[in-house]
Amino acid sequence: MQWDNAVSNEEKPNEKARAIRARQRAIGRELRRMYDDVAQEPVPDDFLDLLRKIDDAEDARTGKKVS
């Protein structure tokens, strides 16, 4: 919004371009933050259970000893 004011009317085109780039960067940071927030959450137990089940199923299938 403040950006709108800054680039309105007779601002130089390169200033406008700079403002847009700054805005792009801010949005880029926000996108990465959203993504990283999820990626940094501890992995829910469901997922670990699932991998354990895969293990068990594999052991059962191959008849391998559980070590």
Next chain:
Amino acid sequence: MVGSSPMRQHVESGHKDDGDGDFKSELLALIPFLRAFARSLTGNQEGADDLAQETLVKAWQSRATFIPGTNLKAWLFTILRNQFYSDRRRAWRQAPWDQDAAERIPGGGEDQIFSAQLSDTARALRVLSDEQREALILVGAGGFSYEDAAAICKCAVGTVKSRVARARKALIEILDGDDTLEGVQRPAEGDAAREIMAQLDRLAPPGTGDTGGKRRPK
């Protein structure tokens, strides 16, 4: 099995054991990123985690087709993306009369509630087309090269580049224009539609509504 070629079987299973163990620990390490990508596709946590788990199972079942030394993360993301679209296509087939509802699956009604708690950027992301959103997330947040993103999205590198550029431009317009966010910000329209459907359901005598029971949220 036991009789035919014990030697060969022994060697094979030994090899498989090592490879599978490595594969599984790499899977484990990549779960956080699968969850993050899934969240950005579905826009809600529960649907995203279901999707990420489906992806793990699919990946495990298809592990023989993974070429060691290639990008496992990109391979997993490809599976996740395929799964996302095939789940949604299935949802469409199951509910052809209510495409809007199908589009919210996975996630159902929660999507709307959840979106009220999201940041502006997160909400603006929901307004983008699927193609633009996934390209922007992969390149802009996931750190994938345009080439890897193109492989994941099964399109040309130039296509990814232009989708990312258009997505960035659209996000600015949405965020700074404000109008476009209205629909996402306030779930008024969706609620109105659901309310109308609920009223129709109530009006219909029991047993006559063929679109009734299955779709109606509990």
